[in-house]
Amino acid sequence: MSERVSIVLPCLNEIATVASVVTEAKEALCRAGVEGEVLVVDNGSTDGSPEAAAAAGARLIHERRRGYGAAYLGGFAAASGDVIVMADADGSYDLAALPAFLERIRAGDQLVMGSRFQGHIARGAMPWTHRYIGSPVLSGLLNVLYRTGVDDAHCGMRAFRRDALPELRLHMPGMEFASEMVVNAARAGLRIGEVPVDYRVRGGRSKLRTVPDGWRHLRFLMLYSPTHLFLLPGLVLLLLGLLFLLILLPGPVVVLGRLFDIHVMVLGALLALVGFQILTIGLYAKTLAVTLRLQPMDRTLRVLRRVFSLERGLAAGAALFLIGFGVDFGIAARWVASGFGPLNEVRPALFALVAMLLGMQIVFSSFFLFTIELQVREPA
Ligand SMILES: Nc1nc2c(ncn2[C@@H]2O[C@H](COP(=O)(O)OP(=O)(O)OP(=O)(O)O)[C@@H](O)[C@H]2O)c(=O)[nH]1
Ligand SMILES: [Mg+2]
CATH class of the missing domain: 1.20.58 (Methane Monooxygenase Hydroxylase; Chain G, domain 1)
Structure with a gap:
């Protein structure tokens, strides 16, 4: 089967890595033997990363609204693929996992989540507060409340069929977008698959602010049920x-x-x-x-x-x-x-x-x- 694949990368000031991630994404498409495109979505970078992404061959999307979720919403609307793959522009996800995602999609999964806990997490890639407190608490609560059965609900590498997009009903503008997607997929009864992904040390500075973004996830989980x-x-x-x-x-x-x-x-x-x-x-x-x-x-x-x-x-x-x-x-x-x-x-x-x-x-x-x-x- 040769479906078209769009790899969407939200990017906020990732000059250290974005060009190499775009190159890695293009190579991953090539190696997987699929047609596709790499989109980089910017909504406020000031370090020249959009220009670097475009120079590396990405299709550049400008989203007016700020935030991680807003960037993805803009990217999904612009993507032309039958399958959409999500990953960070910070070099942390090993895009060599692409074929595993596509395999699950071809097998009928409507949303495929990466799992860093099933893969390898490089030393220093995830602060211990996130690994042993934030992530288990928020993932645990998400699963108690919404029974998604997903073990790494905050993994940024995912894939889904474009035609599942209306059922995903995505709205949230910030980092809580990651929770919204999993919760809505489970609510809509979509078939959710999981594949291991390796998590590397990111280049540049993290955009994830532990307390405010943790709270955004938490309040979303509470308000939504x-x-x-x-x-x-x-x-x-x-x-x-x-x-x-x-x-x-x-x-x-x-x-x-x-x-x-x-x-x-x-x-x-x-x-x-x-x-x-x-x-x-x-x-x-x-x-x-x-x-x-x-x-x-x-x-x-x-x-x-x-x-x-x-x-x-x-x-x-x-x-x-x-x-x-x-x-x-x-x-x-x-x-x-x-x-x-x-x-x-x-x-x-x-x-x-x-x-x-x-x-x-x-x-x-x-x-x-x-x-x-x-x-x-x-x-x-
Ligand atoms: N366009 C855009 N991209 C964003 C925004 N916030 C984060 N990103 C991008 O979204 C991706 C995820 O953000 P990260 O800072 O890597 O967050 P994270 O992966 O949860 O945390 P780390 O493990 O520290 O990397 C990165 O590619 C960021 O550049 C935003 O407001 N707008
Ligand atoms: Mg990241």
Whole structure:
């Protein structure tokens, strides 16, 4: 098969290496026996590296927006190949791995990730903080949250079929682009392959800033999954709060010789209310993302749509509110009946307060959820 291959190299001030990387890329194409092109994408170099890249025979692309992700987005739009291969312009990736990537693509993988951990990492190529802290923590979190099964989620050498690009839904402008690509590929159910790549010591200065770029990855991973950021923590807090409230409603409880009383019930009220708020924010975020088609429909939302309707939400909210109101009414009636004597009904009053607040929240969050669906839906 002779597909056309575009090797895309983002480049920001890599004068020390870019020309030799372009040459290496052209040789790799030649050796792999494929037609292709080498693109270098610049968006702000001041050291003459774009000119050096062009002189070495690269097609030069200028991207207006700054950042690693933005450079790739510009490069992908300009690339003419059926297969797009990504690598750094800093000389760190051994492009001799190209045939292995193409082999996986021909075997049907839609995204092929390099893995530096399966290859050889030269001494000094990766600072220990990245190798033993940043990379395992961020890759681990990415895999727990998104189950991609990829072991080196930040590897900069990758390949994919151009026709997979719409499914990859790439937007992010910075280094978090690397995470976005893997996460979206897994979400879209693309077949992801992995091949070992060797990682060499880069020439020039690294553009990766450990803390700000690590944080960009982390915030992307959190913001992209309302289920883990909101729904699960919200649900856990809500259930814990309700448990405290209900167990302590009849009276104090002794556990391991310690007395748990009103104060723990107050804590329960706090947890239940905060938990419910977080939970509903998660539902709004998820509904919005699915309605705007930024995310595919998932199981949680599908189940919710089956069991939940605006009318059911309103009915449940109103019922809960009335229960709380009834309890408070009973307290008030007993107070009046006792001739406005001393009153000590903190337990049921606390329970009633939570029931009424949750009831009102359920009513208005139901309205809000259906407002999103009604007003945000794209015209058919
Ligand atoms: N056009 C462009 N290229 C960028 C930008 N930031 C980084 N790059 C390039 O993207 C590639 C990856 O950046 P690096 O600094 O190598 O980051 P890294 O590979 O994660 O870190 P190192 O292991 O230190 O190399 C390099 O070729 C950079 O020149 C940018 O804002 N614009
Ligand atoms: Mg690099």
